[in-house]
Amino acid sequence: MARRRGSHSDITGPKIREAALRLIAQHGCAAVSMRKIAEDVGLQVGALYNYTPDKQSLLFDLMETHMVDLLAELGKLPALDGPIEQLDQFVRFHITYHLPRRDEVFVSYMELRNLSPENFERIQALRSQYEGALEAILEAGEASDDFTFTDRHITTLSIIAQLTGITNWYREDGRLTIDEVATIYCDLIQRSVASAQA
Template sequence: MARKTGSHSEITGPRVRAAAQRLFAQHGFAAVSMRQIAAEVGVQAGALYLYTPDKQSLLAELMTDHMHDLLAALAAESMPADPVARLAAFARFHIRFHLERPEAVFIAYMELRNLTPGNFTRIEAMRRQYEDALEAILRAGTAAGAFRVPDTKLATLALIAMLTGVTTWYREGGRLTRADVADIYADMACKSVGA
């Protein structure tokens, strides 16, 4: 099928991904059809296959992009050496990064079950890299006597769940700013490990 007049891959491709992200976050991956995505973008359903092989590939690409962006942003973040200050900085980073992307975060956590085994393995490996960065902070703090953590892996997962939960309730214009929320969560993260 020919491209719609005025359609350009560098414009339409990102619009396809943005529409899919919005629809997957609103309705769930399983409930969204390629026809719905096409209608949202304003192209024929068949034209979507110029931009993605199938809906599964689109989901995996959205999750991969999110995890790639997260890992790259974390790598670029300046982190203090002190474990307590590092944990607080990690918490602030996590809140700041995730509040900018609530739809991507929702998909990254809630749609794992819809990935094929190969895609799941790839995305899970990227998630593990992020978890490992936090666990390294907890191990360093425990070794230095700054934290009291009986199981660093469990504490890592609990902290990530707590920090990520912000995206489900935070609304712009509420009584707390994003910076206020990040500061409070950083303090709670440190206290939760005995700092």
């Protein structure tokens, strides 16, 4: 087997993170050894420790990157006027961003319990930021009488769970495109919060 020597840190780093993400999403963090990750990349175990101080940091890096990227993309959305349009935009954004990133979603939701307390808090803070964006839309809609609900915060969490659950069943080769799924959920969610029509 040919061995590559020399400096590869700019390409090896991402390859390690990709492999770790895929393997951890598939089997769970504790079930994936550093050896398996190294083998998947084509390295020996020891080499991994040039890229991460330990396994915990690698896991945290994956989750933090996902949340930071998510928030960055959310921030790039054009500002819309009405809460109804904003809600549609958020729902479509959530679905189109998450569905092609199933591994990231799996890891970010299932491996929270394997984070150290400090790392857990940092991820939770990012997650709260994201939830806050949706909650602000619901609040605006409440103020404008477009939306009505019993409890704004719970409605926020309910919608996020509803949307994130899609990653558990959606298949790229299934009968629906991502856009079609988004349309279905826009309808479901708009109806669940819409004020009664006069």
